[in-house]
Amino acid sequence: MEVMSIICILAGLFFLIVAAIGVIRLPDVFSRSHAVSLTDSLGAFLVLVGVALHEGLSPSMLKIIAVLALLYIQNPVIAHATVRAALRAGLKPWKKEAS
Amino acid sequence: MTNDSFPSGVRSRPISSQFLILKTTALFVLWILLSASFDWIHLGLGLVLSFTVAWVNSGHSPFVPKFRLWGNILFYLPWLFVKIVQSSLHVSKLILHPSLPIDPRLINVETNLGHHGAVVLLGNSITLTPGTITAEVDRNTLIVHALDEVSEQDVTSKSIESKIAAMFKDEEPDL
Amino acid sequence: MTFALEFTLLILLLVTAAGAIFVKDLISAVLLLGCYSFFLALVWAWLGAVDVAFVEAVVGAGLATVLFLLTLFGTAPKDNRLRRxxxxxxxxxxxxxxxxxxxxxxxxxxxxxxxxSPASVHISPTYLEQSYSDTRTPNVVTAVLMDYRSLDTMVETVVIFAAGIACALLLRRQTS
Amino acid sequence: MKIFLLCVLVLLALLIGAYLYRVLQGPTIFDRVLGLNGISTKAILLLIVIGMYFERVEMFVDISTGYALLNLVGALAVAKFLEQRGLP
CATH class of the missing domain: 1.20.5 (Single alpha-helices involved in coiled-coils or other helix-helix interfaces)
Structure with a gap:
């Protein structure tokens, strides 16, 4: 169980690092939001599952699952709200130059 | 409590007792999770409070899924998760690639879902999948920002939409 | 070894505070203050003061950000620029x-x-040992705030309530 | 295990630095909002891993639930504000 939780946390950290690199490297708001949603949907999931596996069956595991459900419900809403605000404010998405 | 205070353009359903019970139950479960104590005082207080909050906030009750639909959604989630893992790997590959081979574009997606709940579910699924994000929703039209060609095909191939349409085929359209 | 996290968080705090001072427009400054509260709450949680961390998160990151934004709503758009x-x-x-x-x-x-240290030998042991039998409250901080110093807390609440009513009156939208 | 968790914590804090760079640097206000959302997700994770480090997860999970709920309110307020006000 311990090994499983360590593997889960490491895999989650990989996605978190990739997302952080993406947030720095990608060119504009719209593409950066993809990187952020990458973190939110898979990195956080794997880290939290790792912690829940470490805890075993207990009330705190249920609470962690509740936090996870909360993240999964709210993160798309926040990402959508931000991107919609950006689009309505008249930002143009970055385009690859025709080469 | 009537819904006369809403402007005429906004459609609002009357308070359904089903929705009230559902909301009370959800709030009560949250209360138990957060308090983690099982005295009579705590449980009774939680029940009263969650009912009060549900009652005060039941101005415009949204669509309440039937029991059958809940089951379908529960079976839909693992499938969505596999989808999320696939596209996460794809987006990671894009980001870690030295030359950053992205080609972002905005696409219009016309859907045939005639249901509020279905469109909300579709938009959330698209946003939750890395590589695509819903930027604007207007009834049956979604504007989606996709990171590259492969991500775009995720949306245009309508695999998510057909799945949701199969789930919602018994509901009467309300859009 | 355990200093590594503290140092990282404190450096982040410093950078955020400096950024909040030097950034150009007010909305960015409000967002940076939200970040600052997040980091401060993390520092409190790392030091073991969970209640303080909770209050910092609720008041600093949640309420203060929303209140600042409401204030910016009420001002003219050109006032959002900071002229320092x-x-x-x-x-x-x-x-x-x-x-x-x-x-x-x-x-x-x-x-x-x-x-x-004087703080841990003077009255804290009394609270720690007797608060549960005195008040039946499982959390010591709550017992001190709500039972031993309840009058103090009540008057504080009155002050905050009055301030809240004043804010609600000031920020009220004109319906006409 | 403790050493491993400490390394995870420090790594998460450094990742927050990347997002903070985006908040400080971001050309538009929306980049800053995006960075703030990323930071708050990381803060939730950090809190839970801190709880795991101290072996008192049940206490720290409560705070992270509060964080998550407040984060939603704050982010939606900012998004609504920007939608009505437009680009500053």
Whole structure:
């Protein structure tokens, strides 16, 4: 169980690092939001599952699952709200130059 | 409590007792999770409070899924998760690639879902999948920002939409 | 070894605070203050003060951000730009000196978590041992705030309530 | 295990630095909002891993639930504000 939780946390950290690199490297708001949603949907999931596996069956595991459900419900809403605000404010998405 | 205070353009359903019970139950479960104590005082207080909050906030009750639909959604989630893992790997590959081979574009997606709940579910699924994000929703039209060609095909191939349409085929359209 | 996280968080705090001062428009400053509250709450949680961390998160990151934004809603759009004069020379010299003086004074404080420090021998053991049998409240901080000092807390609540009503009156939208 | 968790914590804090760079640097206000959302997700994770480090997860999970709920309110307020006000 311990090994499983360590593997889960490491895999989650990989996605978190990739997302952080993406947030720095990608060119504009719209593409950066993809990187952020990458973190939110898979990195956080794997880290939290790792912690829940470490805890075993207990009330705190249920609470962690509740936090996870909360993240999964709210993160798309926040990402959508931000991107919609950006689009309505008249930002143009970055385009690859025709080469 | 009537819904006369809403402007005429906004459609609002009357308070359904089903929705009230559902909301009370959800709030009560949250209360138990957060308090983690099982005295009579705590449980009774939680029940009263969650009912009060549900009652005060039941101005415009949204669509309440039937029991059958809940089951379908529960079976839909693992499938969505596999989808999320696939596209996460794809987006990671894009980001870690030295030359950053992205080609972002905005696409219009016309859907045939005639249901509020279905469109909300579709938009959330698209946003939750890395590589695509819903930027604007207007009834049956979604504007989606996709990171590259492969991500775009995720949306245009309508695999998510057909799945949701199969789930919602018994509901009467309300859009 | 355990200093690694503290140092990282404190450096993040410093960077955020400096950024909030030097950033150009007010909305960005509000967002940076939200970040600052997040980091401060993390520091509190790392030091073991979970209740303080909770209050910091609720008030600093949640309520304060929303209230600042409501205030910005009420102002004209061109006021969102920050026009700040450069800091006076005296402040640039005097404030770091004051900081060094405070650090020097903090040298005499007891160690973190020292069991023989005045704060942990005077009245804290009484609270820790007797609060549950006295008040039946499982959380010691709540017992101190709500039972031993309940009058104090009540008057504080009255003040906050009055301030809330004043804010609601000021921020009220004109319906006509 | 403790050493491993400490390394995870420090790594998460450094990742927050990347997002903070985006908040400080971001050309538009929306970049800053995006960075703030990323930071708050990381803060939730950090809190839970801190709880795991101290072996008192049940206490820290409560705070992270509060964080998550507040984060939603704050982010939606900012998004609504920007939608009505437009680009500053």
């Amino acid at each position: 004069p450069p800091p006076p020379m005296a402040a640039v010299i005097a404030l770091p000196l004051l900081g060094i003086l405070l650090l020097y004074a903090a040298n005499d404080l007891p160690e973190f978590g020292d069991p023989g």
